[in-house]
Amino acid sequence: MTQFTIFDETSAPADSKPILRSVKARLGFIPNIMGELAASPSALDAYATLSAVFGRSGLTQIERNVVLLTTDFENNCGYCMAADSTIALNTGLDREIVVAIREGRVIQSDARLEALHQFTRAMVRERGLVERHDIDAFLRAGFTKANVLDVVTGVTLKTMSNYTNHIAETELDDSFAPMAWSKPLLQHAD
Template sequence: MSTLPQIELEHATGQAAELLAQVKKNVGSIPNMAKTMASSPALLKGYLGLSGALAGGVLPAAVRERLALATAEYNRCTYCLSAHTMLATKVAKLDSDETARARHADSADEHVAALLTLSDTIARGRGTIDESALDTARAAGVTNAEIGEVLGNLALNILTNYFNLVADTANEFPVVQPHQHV
């Protein structure tokens, strides 16, 4: 059971109502995560702002979805893993092999694999990395803009992972469970 309530658009007021209406207009529906985030309009506004800004960056949707899958798997967030598996296959048109590889911070595409490895290294180091990690990414053709956006996407994904884990957000997507880690 969720630890934070969902706010339905018809019961929302003020900025929460405006933000939920914006989500519905842009997405066509309002995901449970947004309804739950609406308890704090500042949080929902910040999430939507960062998500929208990164969507206009240099990393295409298929890469951003892979980054989200890798982070959700690492953080064991079933809600985000389920949502981003659906988005990766239905919206970003990733095949099942790439979706599965992304959960392990890997890709058949060497450049994408370098981005995923960098993100995973940063996450596992809690932001502290060896300079060789950046050198390796740059040797694979990763640009400074991509490095910045990897960090931005990692921050966004950690935010949503942690939020959904704490809130125990009701999952409306086909459920994808994290792998068992030893």
């Protein structure tokens, strides 16, 4: 295990302290991933900034949740899947959809969200080298070319935290523990 210090707003490097104070004011606590990222003020700032930028994208909150959860699944990140599942449920994503993504299944109840789910999966699996038919299917579902780039932004955001959690073996916060997750061994056929 690679040990990473989990900083708080008092122990972090000076340039990380204001960001951690802001996170704590907004959430009521500092998630372990943010405390770890604080070791590098530039990494913490990049993550916080990209998160805010993705929040202003052309995707709805529900759609952003689908992108984040799908990326967590594809990158096999237990920490982020637990955290993002908790947040998704608290911001209105239907539990059935959260469960489908967590289990690697098709979203049966919403064709538009399933198109987003499939496009995000292709984006992560193919490292951005998606096929024209993937983009066409996404656009046919009512998304725009700008939304293609919104998905790239969300995948980038999650890949940063997923990789950090893999390296640091981030301990799950108590707030996210009820949604603890590990990738299913047998995935359902798509």
